[in-house]
Structure formats: C-alpha cells, structure tokens
Amino acid sequence: MLTREDIFKHVEANYGTLPDYPFSKFPNYAVLRHISDGKWYGLVMNVLPEKLGLDGNDGVDILNLKCPPELNDILRNGKDILPAYHMNKEHWITLVLERADPKGEIYKLIEQSFYLTKES
Template sequence: MTDFPTYRSQVLDYVQDNYGTVPEYPWERTPDAAVLRQKGNAKWYGLIMRIPAQKLGIPTDAMTDILNVKCSPLEIGSLLQKPGIFPAYHMNKTHWISILLDGTVPEAELFFLLDQSFARTKPTPKSQKKEEHA
C-alpha cells in the first residue's frame, strides 16, 4: 500500500505563520490527526487527518491526508464539483468539506478555503466582550 503525496507540512506552516496556530493532537488512537483551533474561542477551523482514500470513494488501498474546513452551506455544492474536494469526512456535511492534501487542489485555493474557514470561526466582538468580563 502506497500513500498519496501530502501538503500537510505546508498547511501546518501556513497556519503557524498566518494565524499563530500550533496544532493540537488530542487523540491517542489517531496521533497524526491535527486540530486547528481559534485562540479566542477554541473553535475548530481545520482538522487534518490521514485516512484510507477509499473512505472518500477513491478506488485504492492508499492512505491520504485530508483537511476539513468550514464553508458556507451555499458554496458547498459548487465546491464539491471540483476535483479533490469531498463531502466532509467525519464532520457536519452541511458546513464542512474535506480537501485532499495531495496537490489535486491548487495551493492558492487550498489556502483561500483555509482562510475562509478561519474567518468563519473567529470570535465575534460580542463573545470577546464576554471573555474580557469573565
């Protein structure tokens, strides 16, 4: 069984450089699953996982890295028409998509979708005020 190439390290470098995010690895059973969280409210804006490609309907025994990101439900239908983008694996399919990290999705689009997910999960000014008074 061979693995697909991966852009995992590029994504982790990007979130560190642009958002100051240090990935969390919360599960013993899946030590390579990386949670990307907002600092202000602890909401997830990304999840990197290594899964069997067959879970996405790809007919191979290979493993692949994916990135789950939050999207507008209005955009998901058109995004799913693009190569390398799938209904969210292990997440709410109304608000999340899975992106192959094998180079199928161009790096610029990958980072754009990651930026959008980060923006969608940012703390609101109302929630920031609550934290300041807590």
C-alpha cells in the same frame, strides 16, 4: 502537491496557530484551533481513500474546513474537494491534499474557515 506541513506553516505564519493532536487513538490527526477560544477551524487527517469513496490502498492526507452551505455544492468536484469526512456535510468540506492544486484556492478556503469559526 500540498502537504500537511505546508498547511501547518501557513496557519502558523498567518494565524499564529500550531496543530493540536488531541486524539490518542489517532495520533496523526491534527486539529487547527483558534487561540482565543480553542474552536476548530480545520482538521488534518490521514484516511484510507475508500472512506472518501476514492480508489487506492494507501492513506491520504485530507483537510476539513468550514464552508458556507451555499458554496459547498459549487466547490465539491468529486476529485479534490469532497463532502466532509466525519463532520457536518452541510457546513464542512474535505480537501484531498495530494490532489489539491497548490496554486489554487486552498489558502483562501482556510482563511474563510478561520473567519467563519472565529468568535464575534
């Protein structure tokens, strides 16, 4: 299982970024931002599964990432990669971290989001 701490270690090591917690109402929501301009490339949240159309009563950690629209339908599988929660569903996806395969493509998707949102 991939955890939010795994994500935070990865982005610090690879992009030099640390999570930012800008929401006083949701102190556990962490934004991943570019150092240069503060633009978001990821958002880690803990939400109830019902908000995602999933079963369960306990909150789950999710990661929202930017993704090219042409890949969204291919990646979304209804299990661990879903339409974006609380973001533009055409350009963003949601990964359910506890269901994500740690040996899968998660870090490649983070890299893709990082470069899609990077200023030119």
